[in-house]
Amino acid sequence: MTMRRSDVLREQRGDDLRDTALREGARRRRRRARRRTWVARPATLVAVVCLLVLVLWMGMRVNQARAAYAGVAEEVATLQALADDDLVALSSRDLAPIIFSLDELGRDVSRLQRAVTLPPGVHQIAEHLPWIGARYRAGHDMLKVAALLSEAGETTAQVGREMLVAMEATGVSADGSRPSGTWLDILGRHQAELERVAAQVDEAQRIRAQLDEEALPAPARKRLPALDRALARVGDFGDLMGPDLPALQAALGGNGPVRYLVLFQNPAELRPSGGFPGTMGLVTLERGQLRDYQIFSSHELTQDYMRQRQERRPQPWPIEQYFPQDGFLLHDATWWADFPRGAAVTMEMYAETDWPPIDGIIALQPTVVSDLLRITGPITLSVDGEDREITADNVYAEIERQRRMRRAGNLDATHHKELIALIGEALIERMKTGDRQMLARMAASLLPAAEHRDLQFYASDPAVQAMADRQGWTGRLIPEEGVPTLAVNFANMAINKASLAMQPRLTLTLEGPENGQRRATLDVELEHLGSDDEDPLYGGFQRWWTEVLLPEGSAWIASDPSALPDPEALNGGSYQIDLFPGQTGRVHVEFTMPDAPSLLLRRQPGVRTAEVTVVDARCQQSREVSLTNDVKVDLASLCR
Known part of the structure; x- marks a missing residue:
């Protein structure tokens, strides 16, 4: 079929319109692309600049951290060398370099903390990141401990220096005069500072107890034993320098003779x-x-x-x-x-x-x-x-x-x-x-x-x-309230001086727990080490009154020999053992005790060092201890 001229023209005009529309669309797209390019270029430039700044910031922080860490390591080495010396031999002059080193250590730790702390916002995010967060937190915790102890150490050294000056001037013997200040007076004047020291030590111990050791770098982990020794040493004096200081002063005549x-x-x-x-x-x-x-x-x-x-x-x-x-x-x-x-x-x-x-x-x-x-x-x-x-x-x-x-x-x-x-x-x-x-x-x-x-x-x-x-200075029968305690106490009722010729040995055997209780047997052996050739005043007949304290909540079952009719005897009973030179006597006590993870064995002053064996009958594993002091036995670990 032959198309009319008008139809052909309309089709051509349509094609032209479509071409025009396509060209206009292309032009619009090119204009938008050019606009995006002009917008993107500054944004990219800003991002590049920020990245460069961050890299420079991190580089500066790394350099600062390295310098601060080097300072910390140097001061720690100096202080460790001083600590290896006999500290009680130090004079007031000797404390001056220690105070200086502690002050420098505190400054270097602060620099190191600033250097490794990320900007606000990023810091909080970093703490919760997988893998990184644990290491970031552990490092900061370690630095917190160092900062607390360096400040506490500096304060203590400054107070100690003043005390030494006073002691060197006034001595420890009153001569009737009233000196301007004894060493105890100086201690009292600094009570507030020492209470702050005690609080800092407590906080350092708390952080250390929760420290994730595995998240620390190897060099830091190597320093943990030294840190623990330092905390143990200062921890013993924490209460004395804090809440117990007024009572200590009173005990030494600070409030009057x-x-x-x-x-x-x-x-x-x-x-x-x-x-x-x-x-x-x-x-x-x-x-x-x-x-x-x-x-x-x-x-x-x-x-x-x-x-x-x-x-x-x-x-x-x-x-x-x-x-x-x-x-x-x-x-x-x-x-x-x-x-x-x-x-x-x-x-x-x-x-x-x-x-x-x-x-x-x-x-x-x-x-x-x-x-x-x-x-x-x-x-x-x-x-x-x-x-x-x-x-x-x-x-x-x-x-x-x-x-x-x-x-x-x-x-x-x-x-x-x-x-x-x-x-x-x-x-x-x-x-x-x-x-x-x-x-x-x-x-x-x-x-x-x-x-x-x-x-x-x-x-x-x-x-x-x-x-x-x-x-722990009072000699109480139960040293720690709430801690299961076993004690065997001896008294020689023969009127002589032969007590040092008796050697005690104890064996405690524990059955497995049942309904929260453990059946136990205690065997006490007393050996007379004297001989018939000795002066009987020192090596003669011994009559031993032996008293047994069982852990709280225990129940006595039986004994051999029978318990004495002593109305004041402790819950394990009291017993009489007569010994001539060379003889050995025994006391056997059966009882039940509450199942507990540990047991404190109490030392009696004056007696020859008792040898103690604790046996878990389930696995026949045992632990042997010498009671040169109180010993806490981990019962839960005997059969591991």
């Missing part, structure tokens, strides 16, 4: 609290200084008590049973294994005498005197016209030498209690004239003695007593 009755316990006459106190002393402290002292036989005080007592007190059952006397006497009043109980009774009896009032009681084992002599060095005393050198190793033997001489018929020989007084006086005079380093070492030796119960402390001031309880 305080007087203590000191008991020198003889482990050869073993009692549950540590030994018979044949020699005693009175010591007065004021503002942290020794004001006066005297040493005397305990019988002097007991005789005065008997003349002035208001009534005859009933005796504990073992004393009434084995060596009854004219009522309960003052020198026996610390009979019980729980030292605060006996000390409180002693103070009540003492108050009935006309002796000067006392504020507390301190009991000492001979090992404390030996420790002090190791620090002061030997002392030479004129005894019966002969110069005798008293050392840390022979002090007890020298005292007993005088007793043996008198037993051999030399009644002109100096009485052993007189020699104890001479040794005590010589030590105190050595302390009064000693340099600061010696005094610091002597004071430091008393802390482990108190922790091991070779030194036991009691105060009538409730705040002071509470402080001593928290520090």
Whole structure:
């Protein structure tokens, strides 16, 4: 069919319109593309600039971090070298470089914290990123610990320097004058700063306990043991420098003179609290200084008590049973294994005498005197016209030498209690004239003695007593409330000095738990190490009153031998074991105890070191310990 001309023209015009539309669309697309290009170019340029700035920022931060880390490492190495020295030998001048290093360490740690902290917003995001977040948080936690400890250390060193200056100026012995400030006065003036130090140490310990060690880089992980040792060292003094500081000041005469009755316990006459106190002393402290002292036989005080007592007190059952006397006497009043109980009774009896009032009681084992002599060095005393050198190793033997001489018929020989007084006086005079380093070492030796119960402390001031309880210095029968405790206490009821010739051994066997309880057996073995050839006073017959404390919630089932009819016996009963030289006696106790993850084995002061074996009968695995101090046994790990 032939198209008309008009149709052809219309079709051509349509094609032209379509071409025009296509060309117009293309032009519009090109214009939009050009507009997008002009917009994108500045945006890209800004992004590039931001990226360059970020790279430069990170580079600067990396360089800053490296410089700060190098400073931290250098100061830590310096402080570790200083810590390896004998810290108690440091003088006030020696503390100056330590203070400087701690200040520099704090500055470097702050620089390092700033260098590794991302900008706000990014910091919070980074903490929650997978893999990266854990490492970012761990690194910051480690730096927080370092910052807290460096600031706490600097404050402590500054206060310590002031204390040393005061001690070097005034000493530890009061001479009747009123110095401008003793070392204890300085300590009190800085109470607020020291409380802040205690809070910083607590916070550092909290962060360390939650630290993700695996997220730390290897160099940081290598430093964790040193950090833990540092935290352990300062942690022991955290309470003393914080909430317990006012009570510590009061205990040392910071609020006025305080007087203590000191008991020198003889482990050869073993009692549950540590030994018979044949020699005693009175010591007065004021503002942290020794004001006066005297040493005397305990019988002097007991005789005065008997003349002035208001009534005859009933005796504990073992004393009434084995060596009854004219009522309960003052020198026996610390009979019980729980030292605060006996000390409180002693103070009540003492108050009935006309002796000067006392504020507390301190009991000492001979090992404390030996420790002090190791620090002061030997002392030479004129005894019966002969110069005798008293050392840390022979002090007890020298005292007993005088007793043996008198037993051999030399009644002109100096009485052993007189020699104890001479040794005590010589030590105190050595302390009064000693340099600061010696005094610091002597004071430091008393802390482990108190922790091991070779030194036991009691105060009538409730705040002071509470402080001593928290520090573990009071010799309580149950050292930690709520912690399952097993204790076996001995007393030689034969009137002799043979207690040191007895070796105790204990075996505790535990069955598997059932309904929250574990059946257990305790076997106590007592071996007489003496011989028939010895002086019977030291190696003769022994009659052992043995008392057993079972963990709270335990139930006694049976025993061999039978328990004594002791109305005050603890929940495990008390038993009598008679031994001649070379013999071995035993006590067997069966009981149930609550299932617990751990058990505290309590050490009795004065007794020969007890060897203890704890056995889990399910797997026959055991742990053996020597009770040189209290030991906490992890029962849950025995069968792992």
